Amino acid sequence: MVTMRDVAERANVSIATVSFVINGTKPVAPETRARIEAAISELDYRRNVVARALASSRTRILALLHPDLEARPNATVIQFVMSAAHGARERGYDLVLWPVNDDEQMSHLLAGGLVDGALLMEVQIHDSRVDRLIASRVPFALIGRTENDDLPFVDIDFTATINQAVDHLRSYGHQRIALVTQRTKAAPDNEPGRILRAEAAYLDAMAALDRPPAVITVEGTSAGGREAARTLHEHFPDATAVILVNEGASAGLVKGARALGRSVPDDLSIISASTTRELGEMIEPSLTVMAAPAAELGRLAADALIDQLEGIQDTPPHLLIPCTLIPGQSVGPAPARPSGG
């Protein structure tokens, strides 16, 4: 292994000077700098990042903390993770993937000094992991929000997203619009914030329109989607449109509606919010989706965190990005008279 000492010897300077050149920490005479740079490239020297981390007490590693990601096809997560990793790399940081399921384990990891900062995914409305994170004194940013809006976060703007979906459906004449959200088996009463915020936005929108809300909550699976279709058919037969905030149930909802004799979009219009264009295309008919800004969020989260670490920004980031409407074939004019009624 070629070390800084080797470079220094070859360039006839002290290792301190080499360090100054590499980091640009202090001005170095052009002629000396040239000698050092020559030595570096001749020896093919790469600075040891571990030693650097120990000496500077900055590892330049960011942790991406997340519960076990679900096995279902989920382009959103991949996009998010990739773009966060990219954003970090471009600023000289690496991203470590840390599946953490229990809080105790998380504290241990954070205390090890391996990471300079952390990004926490799948944040829930009450989240003990956030308390741990705060206690660990490691700078962080949340992906999603807890009940405490003062913490640093980036999140989907559900109000804007739901409003746009509602407007889109209303422009097709739909009057009665239902919402299908997600329930997780593990913690049915402590949902990810996005579910609750989407629901709140929906309720607000319905209240503003002076229409009774219709919320259906199912699991994020094909079976859940079919269950939603049945519930919709039985309990809200006059609904002509559905907004989904349940990526995993999208396909099942279409299948289920069809099985009940309701064709999409003739009898029922569907918008799947917070998902991806690709998922919409997989389904027949192609779903109109509100694509989650996963890539943007990933990059923003990484950037915001690094800004904090480097003192560029000292107020905690509070960033909201709406989803993007991508029309498919699952939204059509409201039927003159609902097929179910």
Added chain:
Amino acid sequence: MVTMRDVAERANVSIATVSFVINGTKPVAPETRARIEAAISELDYRRNVVARALASSRTRILALLHPDLEARPNATVIQFVMSAAHGARERGYDLVLWPVNDDEQMSHLLAGGLVDGALLMEVQIHDSRVDRLIASRVPFALIGRTENDDLPFVDIDFTATINQAVDHLRSYGHQRIALVTQRTKAAPDNEPGRILRAEAAYLDAMAALDRPPAVITVEGTSAGGREAARTLHEHFPDATAVILVNEGASAGLVKGARALGRSVPDDLSIISASTTRELGEMIEPSLTVMAAPAAELGRLAADALIDQLEGIQDTPPHLLIPCTLIPGQSVGPAPARPSGG
């Protein structure tokens, strides 16, 4: 920050002894050990992993090197990554995600000394990244294979997988079976090994049955799937069954076939190999899939690499795992007379 020195002082021993207790490196008298452990828990001490890495020249970090992952829904990748991360964690290692697109960048990263070993994803049949990896002298394992079977790898057993798919279809009476594979836009003549190996296995199977092969190559998108349906219809009208090794084109193939008046599975049976159960369920009708052993591969890859690092295993791992057949509704009896002929 509480250091080893603090613990040592409190327990009235030297820091070396503390280290021996923590690592179990040398025997320590029970009474002394108890004092040290008490001090550790009283002070809530966590060893600094960076210092440990520098001193022991082992970081216990593994890199997961991959090109930019595609944005389409891809449960396989997530499963793989998650289970590799878990496998690593259980053995005291962390997994860093490293999107690398250019070789030069990769060499730099590996030379930095941050990682003890690397896992390389999306290996292609000729892969310059593998040469870089070898040159860097960082131990590694490939996910997939190059042309050189002597390198350490874990991979899907495509021969077994394709054979099982063929057998399954033949048990339903299918005689003419086509294969739909994937072409990547970026490097059309240097495919991931899996495509070529699947194709080779298919050709072998057809040769053994004395049937002419029918291979269709399209992009891994919905559009690609529809294109495959058209090609199949026009060029291989007598084919009554298709094996897909192209996750992204699955949905499009079904849509395309239907658009051409061929219903699944009555006129055309489909098996999608090397994908996930969840993806199969999203499609109507539910696809019969050969689920990729992503989770197994992830864990095996991590384990094999760590075994090598720790000298437990010194012969390079060569592991092949077949996909698992999960029946859906896309395979049915061969029609008496092909609808296309």
Added chain:
DNA sequence: GCTTGTCGGTTAAGCGCTTTGACAGATCAG
């Protein structure tokens, strides 16, 4: 009784880098 081990522990030398404080030598004001 003297050697030879063994056990349980300590001392100290790094690991490869960053960073502070000091210090020559050149420059400049008065």
Added chain:
DNA sequence: CTGATCTGTCAAAGCGCTTAACCGACAAGC
């Protein structure tokens, strides 16, 4: 010409840990 200021470089002190070398005490072997 003297003292003050700047510039460019260096020596050295860590960062917190691992680990080789060593050491004292005590037991066993002959």
